[in-house]
Amino acid sequence: MDVMVEKCAGIDVHKSKITVCVLIGEMTNAKPKRELKTFGTTTMELHACAQWLVKLGITTVLMESTGQYWRPIWNILEPYQFQMILANAQHIKQVPGRKTDIKDAQWIAELGRCGLVNGSYVPDRDIQDLRQLTRHRSSVKEDLTRRKNQVHDILQRSNFKLSSYLSDIFGKTGQTLLHMFINGEAITEKTLEDKVHKRVLATLPQLVEAMNGSLTKVNRQLLKLELETINRLETECQECEYYIEEHIEKYEDVYLRLLEIPGVSRTTAQVILAEIGPTVDAFETAEKLASWAGLCPGSYESAGIQYGSKTTRGNRYLKAALCRAGLIAGRSNNQDFRSVYYKFKERNQKSKGIVALAHKILRIVYALIDTGESYDPGKQKKTPATAIA
Structure with a gap:
């Protein structure tokens, strides 16, 4: 294989430590000088790793995209002006020629030295921050949907058919009726008169019949917990929207x-x-x-x-x-x-x-x-x- 980089380093990333393999040699040299060193993943030790690489004149640094562990390493090494390459772990495994006795860091360095690693796209720090916000919002919305489905399950197994008459049981009217279930209030046409929004198409007798179920004490408790979680998640989602809008102005x-x-x-x-x-x-x-x-x-x-x-x-x-x-x-x-x-x-x-x-x-x-x-x-x-x- 043709050598493309004279001085490169491959990093095997773990949660509490990293193993760094440095390969230094001219492009005509098939056997470059190799040096292995292990560092911790604290900020001080990562800076020590970066300074060691600078001292050796390393130009290219490669690492695998291992979970979230690569992120702090990337953030600390990037300002040192290395050519940073984030490798796809699946791509590295598919490259033929690996021997079982070669350490991961050395294998990454050897592939990088020969230009056989395609770097993954890593945006700048500001876009990474925006990406974290939008992905967090997506996660919150997924959790919110799951919690709402739990409420629907509780009502269905208790034979409450509220969703048949309300398009959104988590709207103003729906929330009011759900809290009536939780508090064990009597469900009659009289008690519903001032609690049902005028835009609700269902009649009071229909709503009373739809809520003629059997809600046990445990289901009331679960319903209370789920509604509290839903309200918290909706607030969190709104705050996340605000942060995203603020960040995206630029x-x-x-x-x-x-x-x-x-x-x-x-x-x-x-x-x-x-x-x-x-x-x-x-x-x-x-x-x-x-x-x-x-x-x-x-x-x-x-x-x-x-x-x-x-x-x-x-x-x-x-x-x-x-x-x-x-x-x-x-x-x-x-x-x-x-x-x-x-x-x-x-x-x-x-x-x-x-x-x-x-x-x-x-x-x-x-x-x-x-x-x-x-x-x-x-x-x-x-x-x-x-x-x-």
Whole structure:
């Protein structure tokens, strides 16, 4: 294998320690000088590691993306002006030639010295902070949905059919009725008169019959705990929205242009900006961005016949946000997106149509960020919606 880097270091990352292997030698030297050293993961020891690498004249530092453990190491080493490469662990394992007696750090260093490691995309610190906020919001919303489903389960097993008459049992009227269950209050037409909003279509007799169930003491207690958790999570989600809006002000130009794309909501635009960043310099083409996002159409050929294959895993946060945008755009009045969506729907391939529209939206996003232009429906008619097989 041809040598591409004269002085590089491979880091095997663990929770409480890191193992660093340094390889130093001319490009014509097949057997470079090798040195192994172990450091702790405290801030002081990581700075000592960085200073040691600087003293040796190391130019390139490589490490695997091991959970969240790589992040503090990256944050401390990055200011020392090394060429930082975050390797995909799966990619490293697939490279042939590894011997069982070679340590992980040495193997990473050897691959890096020969230029066989493709670095993962790591945005700058500010975008990383925005990404953490949007991902935290996503996690809170998932937890909120799970908690609401728990409330529905409690009511169903207690034979309360409240959800049959209220579109949202967690609205103002629903919350009031749920607290009546918890407090064990009598459910009659008289007690409900001043508690039911005038916009509720169900009649009082219907609501009384729907709430004619059997709620045990334990279920009341569980219902109380779930509602308290739901209220806390909703407050946390609102605070997270505020922090995201505050953080995204510096990227207002890109953010507002993303909102012009059909199907892209505030939340989707925020996720796109957090995952991709305000520039697309890390991605040479829209196709490479689509591959990274997991929206690249698969291709499999055998005996001269091409078959479709599933999309890759990709960035699940970006992929989910774009698929939601694709569904909204497909159901909108925008004929460019609507025609694609219903073409797939007529074939009973609605999910494929959503992914195809997500791919189309991502290509538009790439063009808008790359050129700095605003969304122009006339230009985007030329952007194909790739069929995802």
